[in-house]
Amino acid sequence: MEEEGLKKSFDFFGLxxxxxxxxVERAFRKLRTLYSEESLATYSLLxxxxxxxxxxxxHYAYDRILQFHQHTAIGGIPPKRGLEPYHNETRIFCIDxxxxxxxGLFLQQLRKAWALSLQDVAAHTKVSVYILQSIExxxxxxxxxxxxxxxxLREFAKMxxxxxxxxxxxxxLALYKNDEET
Amino acid sequence: MIISAPEEKNTAHPNxxxxxxxxxxxxxxxxxxxxxMTMASQGHRCIMIDADLGGANLHTFLGMSxxxxxxxxxxxxxxxxxxxILLTTPFVNxxxxxxxxxxxxxxxxxxxxxxxLIRQVFSxxxxxxxxxxxxxxxxxxxxxxxxxxxxxxxxxxxxxxxENAYHFLRAAYFRKLRQVxxxxxxxxxxxxxxxEKEQNRIRSPRELMNELRFRDREASELIEHAMxxxxxxxxxxxxxxxEDNNLGQEIALACKDFLGINITVAGDVRFxxxxxxxxxxxxxxxxxxxxxxxxxxVRQIVKKFGMLAEI
Numbered sequence: 001m002e003e004e005g006l007k008k009s010f011d012f013f014g015l016x017x018x019x020x021x022x023x024v025e026r027a028f029r030k031l032r033t034l035y036s037e038e039s040l041a042t043y044s045l046l047x048x049x050x051x052x053x054x055x056x057x058x059h060y061a062y063d064r065i066l067q068f069h070q071h072t073a074i075g076g077i078p079p080k081r082g083l084e085p086y087h088n089e090t091r092i093f094c095i096d097x098x099x100x101x102x103x104g105l106f107l108q109q110l111r112k113a114w115a116l117s118l119q120d121v122a123a124h125t126k127v128s129v130y131i132l133q134s135i136e137x138x139x140x141x142x143x144x145x146x147x148x149x150x151x152x153l154r155e156f157a158k159m160x161x162x163x164x165x166x167x168x169x170x171x172x173l174a175l176y177k178n179d180e181e182t
Numbered sequence: 183m184i185i186s187a188p189e190e191k192n193t194a195h196p197n198x199x200x201x202x203x204x205x206x207x208x209x210x211x212x213x214x215x216x217x218x219m220t221m222a223s224q225g226h227r228c229i230m231i232d233a234d235l236g237g238a239n240l241h242t243f244l245g246m247s248x249x250x251x252x253x254x255x256x257x258x259x260x261x262x263x264x265x266x267i268l269l270t271t272p273f274v275n276x277x278x279x280x281x282x283x284x285x286x287x288x289x290x291x292x293x294x295x296x297x298x299l300i301r302q303v304f305s306x307x308x309x310x311x312x313x314x315x316x317x318x319x320x321x322x323x324x325x326x327x328x329x330x331x332x333x334x335x336x337x338x339x340x341x342x343x344x345e346n347a348y349h350f351l352r353a354a355y356f357r358k359l360r361q362v363x364x365x366x367x368x369x370x371x372x373x374x375x376x377x378e379k380e381q382n383r384i385r386s387p388r389e390l391m392n393e394l395r396f397r398d399r400e401a402s403e404l405i406e407h408a409m410x411x412x413x414x415x416x417x418x419x420x421x422x423x424x425e426d427n428n429l430g431q432e433i434a435l436a437c438k439d440f441l442g443i444n445i446t447v448a449g450d451v452r453f454x455x456x457x458x459x460x461x462x463x464x465x466x467x468x469x470x471x472x473x474x475x476x477x478x479x480v481r482q483i484v485k486k487f488g489m490l491a492e493i
Contacts, residue, residue, distance in 0.1 A: 034432050041432035044345035045440055 009061035103172040104138035125155035140179040200330035204346030206317035209419040214314040215243040222275035234316035238281025254282040264302040319353040333414040339426040388442030415448035451479040
């Protein structure tokens with residue numbers, strides 16, 4: 001069953017099972033552009049519902065492959081299920097990333113300090129692994145629009161218990177806005 | 183009613199190419215002229231047919247004055263055939279059949295007239311025939327398009343052109359499908375698939391094929407096999423911006439994915455001011471600017487489909 005789902009995910013990209021993550025990512029970006037609302041190539045071809053369905057399937061397939069690659073990297077241990085929120089636990093971490101300049105890296109270091117994988121965060125927040133990873137890497141060009149991004153950042157920050165969630169979100173969004181303007 | 187290409191298409195008969203696009207002003211005629219002239223200059227005997235019935239002007243692209251003999255003559259004098267109205271052009275190996283000029287009703291050919299015309303096209307003496315079709319998705323345009331051995335669809339990187347091209351492709355696909363269905367005598371099956379349209383909402387060829395496969399696997403395979411010959415080439419014309427370089431490939435992917443139609447990308451043609459300059463001088467681009475980016479790109483396309491035609 002698992003295997004079949006994985007194969008389907010690779011099929012979705014028209015790629016064989018052993019394709020490298022880099023190549024899958026390239027295919028993913030290409031398709032995401034193709035099925036985006038701004039796409040010239042699919043203008044008038046798709047209705048909004050087709051588009052959304054396609055993009056959902058695309059993210060699902062990509063997440064599935066990401067998970068697969070990360071499993072194999074740590075020796076095939078499946079991600080933890082049914083995580084409890086960490087909020088009632090107090091711990092002190094030393095995070096060296098500057099949350100004003102590198103809020104993404106700050107989130108990543110905090111996540112790792114809690115020993116959470118991206119899948120753990122994704123399972124809990126319902127934000128896709130791809131988005132979470134893009135937030136951590138501050139790949140501003142691939143992130144969704146402002147309103148969605150704010151929500152995703154809040155979920156992520158809450159999950160890893162950022163001391164001042166609002167400040168971090170504002171810093172991240174300021175970077176995002178700068179990037180848009182340039 | 184649809185007329186199909188004769189079976190023995192790769193023997194001594196001409197290779198027939200139809201150029202369409204859905205939208206007007208995308209460069210169908212200028213490209214048809216440049217492609218035909220390039221092929222002619224390579225020693226192939228070529229005929230251009232101006233099938234823009236009602237708005238024929240292909241002679242202008244060749245620097246010729248309005249011809250006396252046109253397709254209109256075929257309808258006023260039933261004794262005449264296509265061979266009689268063949269015009270010599272100033273270029274070696276290239277002849278022209280001019281379209282009807284401003285005759286009301288001629289854009290709406292009757293079935294028998296159309297059948298006769300298409301049959302005559304197939305019996306012309308030439309290596310290659312290029313049919314320049316008018317804009318739109320009328321039955322005339324569709325029937326010439328699917329009767330040809332190879333169809334080319336010309337678009338520009340604009341939403342309006344792409345919208346019309348998708349409309350044209352869908353329409354041409356379903357027109358061809360009707361023909362196949364009639365030949366295979368499976369009308370009832372297809373009608374039943376369409377009959378429950380409200381529940382199923384069949385919007386694309388792909389959805390229809392899925393439905394047919396579900397109803398009658400054997401028949402659907404026959405249909406699918408016959409429809410494989412519907413594989414138009416795509417030319418993206420007037421490409422100016424770098425981000426439009428992938429447009430052809432993207433459209434081909436989306437067509438396969440959503441419509442279930444296989445498209446080959448014939449090539450991109452760069453936007454080129456020299457095309458307009460030569461048009462205003464009423465000279466073909468090939469003779470006026472033989473080294474222009476436009477002609478370079480056309481040569482690439484000719485090279486590509488020159489190989490295709492040999493298959």
